[in-house]
Amino acid sequence: MKYTATFALLILAIGIQTQRRSTICRCRQEDACWPTTAEWSSLNQSIDGKLRHLRPVGLPCQQSAYHKEKCDEVLAMTHNSSWRVDHPESLQLVSWESWPEKNQSCQIVREAVDGCAQGRIPLYSAAVESTKQVQQAVSFAKHRNLRLVVRNTGHDMAGRSSAPGSLQILTSGLKGINYTENFVPFITQGSAEPMGPAVTIGAGILTGELYATGSEKGFVVLGGACSTVGIAGGFIQSGGMGILSPSKGLGSDHVLQVEIVTADGSHIIANQYQNEDLFWAVRGGGGGTFGVITSVTLRAFADLPATVTGIQINTPSADAIFWAGVKTVLSILPELTDAGNSARMIVLPASSTGGASASFEGYTFNKKGAVSLLALQRALDDFGIPFKLSHDFQGNLSRFLAAPKGVDLAGISVIPGSVFLSYDLVASKDGPAKVTSALSDLRLGPGSSFSVDAFGGGQVVNNKNRINSAVHPDWRSALLSLTVGRGVPPGYTLETLKSIESELENDQLPRLRSLEGGRKGAYLAVAYPNEVYFQDSFWGKNYDRLLKVKRAWDPEDLFITRVGVGSERWDDEGMCTRADSGLWHALARF
Ligand SMILES: Cc1cc2nc3c(=O)[nH]c(=O)nc-3n(C[C@H](O)[C@H](O)[C@H](O)COP(=O)(O)OP(=O)(O)OC[C@H]3O[C@@H](n4cnc5c(N)ncnc54)[C@H](O)[C@@H]3O)c2cc1C
Known part of the structure; x- marks a missing residue:
């Protein structure tokens, strides 16, 4: 009762204060202030x-x-x-x-x-x-x-x-790749500890370009699966998940130094020794928010061999056999990632060419991984689930990753919605059955899919107390990032768009969240783009600190993005502040 009254008074006070604040707008093309x-x-x-x-x-x-x-x-x-x-x-x-x-x-x-x-x-x-x-x-x-x-x-x-x-x-023209055997962070006073092999890249370097250089020089970095994604921009600032994550951690866990131009035009070097707050924030706090990163130094690992195992399940429809196949795959993911291996499965319950398909790729680096995938094949056989198997041994992981893949498809319209699924849920006795049942209940139509990214667990979880960065704390207990991709038909109308968004927001995401007792944690790079409670969903308890760092380095919000840190006081396109921004922010925090 006392709490409710205090809350009401607080809201009222903020509301009154907000009414006094006038709206601020960026200069628009039609305004007199627009540059000549x-x-x-x-x-x-x-x-x-x-x-x-x-x-x-x-x-x-x-x-x-x-x-x-x-x-x-x-x-x-x-x-x-x-x-x-x-x-x-x-x-x-x-x-x-x-x-x-x-x-x-x-x-x-x-x-x-x-x-x-x-x-x-x-x-x-x-x-x-x-x-x-x-x-x-x-x-x-x-x-x-x-x-x-x-x-x-x-x-x-x-x-x-x-x-x-x-x-x-x-930033795509900011190129340059420099490998060093023993990177020493920049420091103005005193001396810094050498950090071993590392590579410094310009902000415009694409994932594929870096993997290609790595394959020539014998190193690999923790990047993503899509060769045309940039590493230094959105990837590390989102957190960054990849094939090597269960064995090494997130991409942002291996950022050693960042060079960034901040809102006042200064060129800053941030690392564990200096500008530590900025260094903390750019590792997971979201792209386009704290400044323009010009270069990043990433830990480099010795390149390694990998086996890519493909398991393709096709059935005439998303029937019981199909979902039993999905469940069987989910069941092996905990032990697969425990041993530092990873997997991705794209599920199309109603593919546009007819039938249902689940395309699994397992990335194994050790014997335990191979044993898990053999057990998976046996289980699929035992349940009478038909599948096609492929094995691709890669002497160098970096060479495999450098080549464009199916995931590099562009020029399409998709609305994603995403949740983290915890290790504890997927490893529990009835976890895979619960997840499968939730997926089948979503009844996705043609053009829509699920992406099950088993890039958590393992070292991502083990880094919980080793890495202090802005990524959502739920990463440190997650096994999967599960994304629903709702296809949007070409030539869509606003009505179609709103109807897809409404289904995703009001029905499908709540169903998936109910698997984790309603928790909203999601990987911000693939999350629902209109998330109302994005602060909680993308950053959890890290949000308040992120907002403080943002206010310290960019008090006038020069760098603002949709659903980004500090964006609650702006309209959807970051053009004008919201008249109710103070009140809105206060409500969003409760
Ligand atoms: C097909 C596809 C595959 C993907 N695969 C993976 C994957 O395997 N793993 C994974 O973790 N994610 C993956 N993602 C998500 C991807 O990592 C994010 O979308 C990421 O934000 C892209 O970064 P970008 O710089 O390439 O893109 P952009 O759209 O150019 O930028 C993304 C964000 O970063 C900001 N930004 C870009 N450059 C800078 C800079 N130099 N300084 C400051 N801010 C900057 C932008 O303002 C924007 O907010 C994938 C996305 C797609 C579409």
Whole structure:
């Protein structure tokens, strides 16, 4: 009773205070404060001619602006992830290029007649190639009060690397890979301990590029599965999970040093010895939030052999046999990851070509892993579950990881929703059956899938007391990141989108969360992009500290992203502060 009264008074007090606060907006193109042509030109000069005006990637295909060769290229390359990396006017998930609330989109179809609007594509792009150029672009955005976004490859699944009416800092041109046998962190006073083999990369280095260099030099890093994702940007700032996670930990667990340009234009080096708060925050606190990372130093491991075992289950429909197969796979994941091995399974209960499919890939590095996968095959046989088996022995894991895979598909529209499933749940006697039952109850239709990423457990959990970083504490008890990918049909309407989002948010995610007693923890890189309680869902108890670090380094929120730290006081696109931002934030924390 006493608690309720105190709570009500607190809310009232904050509400009154909020009413007094006026809304602040970024400078928009239609505003008098928008930079003049001469001012844009001076920015262009200060970054050595690297400024570009962006128009949507589908523009050459519109009837009014039709250009056959350019349109042919767009149509041919639209699903090519590398091509999208190289086109700053595009994103990997096309749904984030549109702005359905304003009915703004630019369709990629030949001679489209509906017109082509800018949507969420930034208006200008500063394609930086040096730290000095990053500083110039940051200062320009700060002093002109512009909406600023940071984009590397455009893979973000919650639209964090774009925003309407914004200036984009494009980091993909910040290249460079330097391997060292014994990395010593930079320190201004005293001496730092050498940390062993490491590699320092520019912010624009793609995962595949780094693996390829590793395969030449004999090292491997903790990166993800998609060769066109950037490592230094969203991956490490999201936390970073990969094939090696159960044996080594998360990608962010192996960040040794970060160079970053902060909101006041300073170039900072953060590591365990200096700027420790920033160093803590950029390891899991979310991309585009604390500054522009220009380079990162990652621990390098000796390259190693691996066996990739494929198990393909196809049935005419998602019947009892199919789900028994899924359950059998889930059952072996605890022992597989205990021994430092990992796996991923993509489940399509209703594939567009008909039937149901579960595609499992196991990544094993030791005998125990091989034994677990043999046991899995025997169990599938015993239950009469038909499957196709493949084995691929890789002498060098880094060479295998460098090659593009099916997961590199781009130019599609997907709305993800995700949960962590704990080791304790999946390893419990009836855990796999409960999870399978929840998955089958979701009744996913064609174009939608589950991704079961067994990249937790093992060393991810063991690092609980060894690594102090901003990742959600639930990572340290998780075995799986389970993601539902809801496909969005081409040419969708706002109504279709809202209906898919509503199903995911109000029915499917709550069902999955009920497996863990309603806990909301999720891997922020693949989580539901409109998560209302994103603070709790993406960071748990780390959120309050993250907000303090954010306020200390970026008090005016120059770096703001959708569902990012500090974004509760801004509208969805980070253009104006919410009139009720103080109240909203206070409520969100309860
Ligand atoms: C097909 C696909 C496969 C994936 N596979 C994996 C996987 O195996 N493991 C995994 O952990 N994740 C995976 N992800 C998620 C991926 O790690 C995140 O989407 C990540 O944020 C992408 O980072 P990016 O820099 O490449 O993308 P971007 O969209 O360019 O950026 C992502 C975020 O980071 C910010 N950012 C980018 N560069 C910088 C910088 N230099 N400084 C500051 N902020 C920056 C952006 O503002 C944005 O907020 C996958 C995603 C997709 C779409």
